Amino acid sequence: MKGGIPLDWSVIYEYRELFLRGIVNTILLTTVATVLGTLLGLFLCLGKLSKNGLLRIPCAIYVELFRGTPMLVQILLIHFAVIPSIWEIFFPGENSPEAIYSGLIALSLNAAAYIAEIFRAGIQSIDPGQMEAARSLGMTKGMAMRLIVIPQAFTRMLPALGNEFIALLKDSSLTAVIATPELNYAAMNVAKNTFERYPPYLTEAAVYLVLTLFLSRVVVRGLEKKYSPK
């Protein structure tokens, strides 16, 4: 009985729908947060690199806020406080959106802060001479950034971005606290309901491992191969 022995693995089959739904939602959470986080992160980074203080300071504050507080706290704050307040003000009488949307927003906003820093490091690692050369060829600042600096920086940023995406995938498990039906929620629920410990949590860990391996070995490595200088 100690630690849940003997093990009854049939609970995984019994609750397979919960796990399958969990895997789908975990992938959905990670994918959407990756895309939204990258887009928002790019703008934040450009804001932070801007010479205009009105742009730079808010972006810097944003990054510090989201990097400096635990993601769990951000999830709880967004789900139980911020979104209900927004809905009360702008859509009175309407129901607040479901937990998965809170999870998506929290993950995206958090990822954006980290990705902004990755982008900034990548862009600042490119020799300023590149920008100067592009400018001297008559390119505007925006063009030089888009055509010369960012493509080179992107190659250098890929490993760090890969790390961030893997972290994001794993951090999506935190959204279980607001009952988002993702993978960790499924495992926790099965463990609580069946008193089986090893089978649900080991299954969960194995699935996360497969997903992170896929991300690092296939997605990130593929991108690195494609974009690495020949």
Added chain:
Amino acid sequence: MRRGNKWLMSLVLTVGVGLLVSACGTGDKPAASGSGSSGGGGAAEKVYVVGTDAAYPPFQMMEADKISGHDIDVMNAIAEAAGFKIEWKNTGWDPLFDGLDRGTVDIGISSITIREDRKQKYDFSEPYFEANQLILIPENSPVTKLADLKGKKIGVQAATTGELVVQKAFGNTYEGLKGYDDMPSAIDDFYNGRVDAVVGDDGMIKYYVKKFKDKKFKMIKDDSFEKEYYGIIVKKGNTELLNKINAGLKTIKENGKLQEIYNRYFGNE
């Protein structure tokens, strides 16, 4: 050469850490069984650890840094009546059962419904509270019974009787079933409209209804819900402790103390 040194280094480290871990592992076991046996022998000075999940008002909750509530008062009264010492520990719901398995917790009181599946793993005291399940729904909802909630989102506290009745009605993996870690979160999401209903013990739900006076909702009973009883649990086979608890419980039932505690929390019913 340098490469060789590195290998040697890592080998020493691995073996060292391995030894350390195994030493801790073996050192742990006699200590654990030792405390278990002393619990039987030196009963006079034994302080029993009572575990609870202090997130279920008004039965057990945190007030400032103190655990308080109906169940806390009941357990304190039992210990006083039966003459044994207890120490409180806010373990949380899940670790409470783990703690009993591992011997770090002696007694569990946390609005635990006496249920067959739990009886197979733990020993229950006599009941100290009678509870009903209630369905919390918006005031204008047409729902009159549990079956009407089919296809709707239902909030419960995971692994409680509330979740069980919903699973029984709509299946173990019913998509609309949201199992929260704690009841307050489920109720919070009900007020924000994220779930259409909450199913849970009446004491808890009534307590929250009082807190949110400005919102419009109602509570209904379903005839299919059986009455249930809360019991205090100990590790399977710990009859000595169980007898003490039952003796204390009997005393406070007879001298009216249990009723007095009930009235303190649910008196205006």
